Amino acid sequence: MSATPSHTQGLGEQESIWFKLTALHKGSNPNPMHVLQQLTERHGGVIVVNMGNERVVFLSDPEHFKRVLVTKVDDYIKYFDGLKPIFGKSMITHDGALWQKIRMPQQPAFHPDMFAEYIPYFLTAIRSKMDGWAELARTGEPVEMVEQTWTLAADMICKALFDRDMPFNPHFVFKCVKTYTDVMNHKSVRLKKVSGAEFEITEEATAKAMEVWASVPPAVIAANPREERERTLLTMIEAAVADPTIPEFDRQQAVDELKQYLWAGTETTALTLAWALYETSRRPEIAERIRREGDEVYGNAGREPEAADYSALAYTRAVIQETMRMYPPIWGLIRIAAKDDVIGDREIKTGDRVVMFAYGTHHSAKYWQDPESFMPERFMGDAAKKRKPYTYIPFGGGKRSCIGGAMSQVENTLALSMLLRRFQPEYVGNEFAPADQHPGINATVTLTPRGGLNFRIRQLS
Ligand code: HEM
Numbered sequence: 001m002s003a004t005p006s007h008t009q010g011l012g013e014q015e016s017i018w019f020k021l022t023a024l025h026k027g028s029n030p031n032p033m034h035v036l037q038q039l040t041e042r043h044g045g046v047i048v049v050n051m052g053n054e055r056v057v058f059l060s061d062p063e064h065f066k067r068v069l070v071t072k073v074d075d076y077i078k079y080f081d082g083l084k085p086i087f088g089k090s091m092i093t094h095d096g097a098l099w100q101k102i103r104m105p106q107q108p109a110f111h112p113d114m115f116a117e118y119i120p121y122f123l124t125a126i127r128s129k130m131d132g133w134a135e136l137a138r139t140g141e142p143v144e145m146v147e148q149t150w151t152l153a154a155d156m157i158c159k160a161l162f163d164r165d166m167p168f169n170p171h172f173v174f175k176c177v178k179t180y181t182d183v184m185n186h187k188s189v190r191l192k193k194v195s196g197a198e199f200e201i202t203e204e205a206t207a208k209a210m211e212v213w214a215s216v217p218p219a220v221i222a223a224n225p226r227e228e229r230e231r232t233l234l235t236m237i238e239a240a241v242a243d244p245t246i247p248e249f250d251r252q253q254a255v256d257e258l259k260q261y262l263w264a265g266t267e268t269t270a271l272t273l274a275w276a277l278y279e280t281s282r283r284p285e286i287a288e289r290i291r292r293e294g295d296e297v298y299g300n301a302g303r304e305p306e307a308a309d310y311s312a313l314a315y316t317r318a319v320i321q322e323t324m325r326m327y328p329p330i331w332g333l334i335r336i337a338a339k340d341d342v343i344g345d346r347e348i349k350t351g352d353r354v355v356m357f358a359y360g361t362h363h364s365a366k367y368w369q370d371p372e373s374f375m376p377e378r379f380m381g382d383a384a385k386k387r388k389p390y391t392y393i394p395f396g397g398g399k400r401s402c403i404g405g406a407m408s409q410v411e412n413t414l415a416l417s418m419l420l421r422r423f424q425p426e427y428v429g430n431e432f433a434p435a436d437q438h439p440g441i442n443a444t445v446t447l448t449p450r451g452g453l454n455f456r457i458r459q460l461s
Contacts, residue, residue: 017051019082044344045061062367065393069397074096087264090253101249143456151171154174163232221234294420318378328447
């Protein structure tokens with residue numbers, strides 16, 4: 001077995017910050033983010049909490065985000081305990097000169113000029129998902145929406161960025177990844193160990209899940225190209241491997257970069273689209289406006305959207321942006337202080353874990369009018385220009401900000417527009433709450449719906 005027990009249990013070990021933060025879920029709290037938010041409102045923008053043997057500093061002031069992400073960026077390094085099996089040694093985990101050497105050759109694949117090239121491949125993946133939904137509408141079978149959008153996002157990345165059809169079963173891989181990243185699951189694993197019940201079996205399942213995950217990138221690399229396109233992210237990565245001036249970018253680096261994209265580019269994009277479908281299913285007037293916009297921009301002309309249409313889908317894009325405000329997939333950005341510092345009037349010590357609490361700032365009445373209301377209009381017109389910097393950070397900020405943020409908005413805007421024009425997905429509730437109540441949130445590495453988002457798909461006539 002290639003994965004070691006310390007890795008397989010990494011996220012759920014008592015030492016991992018992810019495990020420590022599961023304390024927020026105490027008493028089956030349906031939204032642990034509210035606990036943190038109330039703390040920040042009561043105690044201010046810098047809260048220091050002693051958690052076991054380390055100090056965790058929660059920041060929620062945009063000025064402090066700027067300090068950590070931009071002004072003092074080199075003094076705060078990345079934190080990846082427990083996530084190594086997911087990311088390997090890909091660039092997202094590195095700092096300094098090495099990070100820069102690895103990011104540079106890949107950057108051109110994410111330039112906005114490339115999006116027009118990618119759109120036909122996004123559309124192919126969306127059409128294939130729509131064929132699946134037509135069948136689901138016919139049978140009436142319920143579906144879990146995060147799994148649906150995860151498999152769509154993985155298909156879009158494979159086709160557009162790697163020039164490959166998915167050489168793996170995305171539903172199976174999705175379940176494997178979730179087995180590992182669901183920290184609450186790890187917690188129950190640990191409790192089972194304490195009580196002496198079936199621990200070995202669960203550990204085996206977790207190790208197996210990560211073994212499957214490790215096999216995915218080599219399968220993608222080995223698969224036949226769909227069209228032998230010359231300029232893709234994968235060809236850029238292969239060119240970097242062949243480049244003697246960057247010996248650090250070896251074959252294993254290439255495999256790990258793919259691992260990173262298949263998680264960072266699918267999980268976050270998928271959660272955003274799934275939450276957007278949840279919000280629009282509760283608000284028919286928003287879904288109708290998205291449909292009307294789709295008709296006006298491309299549907300009435302009897303065609304599919306093209307690159308030039310993306311900017312015209314302003315309302316649909318605003319729905320995606322508002323979804324990322326309400327449900328930032330990366331709810332907290334974590335760093336380790338590499339030097340002593342002072343933030344606000346608090347001392348930061350070398351080794352402190354610093355959590356930039358994006359969810360808190362996105363939901364603060366200091367920066368957003370009526371923050372708990374879903375209002376896409378906040379993102380229309382010149383609203384962004386009036387916004388205080390660093391109050392909206394779904395993609396982080398500064399030089400370590402998301403490489404695929406702009407591209408993900410193209411993917412999700414097109415997907416939301418096309419899916420809603422043909423279907424009416426109906427949220428049906430889950431094991432924790434009926435359909436008319438919010439499903440609640442699990443704040444693990446990402447902000448996931450507690451118990452999933454179950455839907456029935458109805459096809460519009
Ligand atoms: C809604 C969609 C997405 C969200 C919310 C999101 C969020 C983020 C955030 C917050 C970071 C910075 C983390 C930090 O500073 O600690 C990040 C980094 C990153 N994201 Fe995304 N992301 C999304 C989509 C994508 C896509 C589509 C890709 C690629 C296909 C991608 C690839 C990456 C990579 C490679 C990094 C690391 C960049 C570096 O360290 O240089 N993300 N993302």
